[in-house]
Amino acid sequence: MAVILITGGARSGKSARAEALARSFPAQPPIYIATAEAHDAEMEARIARHRARRIGWIEREVPLDLVPALHATDGGGARLVDCLTLWLSNLMHAGRNWEDEVDALATAVPGLKSPVIFVTNEVGLSIVPDNALARSFRDAAGIMNQVVADVADKVEFVVAGLPMKLK
Known part of the structure; x- marks a missing residue:
């Protein structure tokens, strides 16, 4: 099992x-x-545009309940x-406690069998946002990325492809 975090702008x-x-992992699709x-x-x-690139993939739309989706899809292809x-x-x-959700994700990931690759945005390389909501989101994203990077086996930063x- 592999946990990979891909970040970048x-x-x-x-x-x-x-x-x-x-696609490089043996279990398909x-x-x-x-x-x-x-x-x-x-x-x-x-x-x-994203869907057009993924012919033959199994797709799940999961805007909120990520940990249950990872458990439900475990044992198949890479996620x-x-x-x-x-x-x-x-x-x-949605007013959910993001810190609890991120902690639940970090706790669940090491117990998964199938590989999982997370994509996330690096939002801390720019100017400090001018409003409290944007600063709160930027700070939360930075914390989330650190938590997931800590449990990941590999971490990559992508620039210009x-x-x-x-890590």
Whole structure:
């Protein structure tokens, strides 16, 4: 079993890198666990572009209940969770305790049998946001990424489509 965290900035190539890794594991087909929700036309188009790249994948839409989805899909192909930062945003928007949810994820991951690849955004490399909500999200994302990186076997940072091994 492998736990891999792929992080990087927007449009850095994180998802493409994670998809290639998921396809490289022997048990097929890979399972795509999508956390995004299409609330507008732009997001619908973005989701459609991602789906078009994943012919033959098993897909699950999981905006909130990530840990149960990982347990339900364990024992099959590699799972790709895209992405943790959208999951975090969904949790915060739903008024759920994101810290408890992240802790539950970190506790569950080591007991899984099938590989799991997490995609997440690095949001701490820019200017400090000018409002409290954005700062709260940035801080929560940084904490979440540290917690998941701690339980991951491998961590990569993707820039311009090029992965850099961090762990």
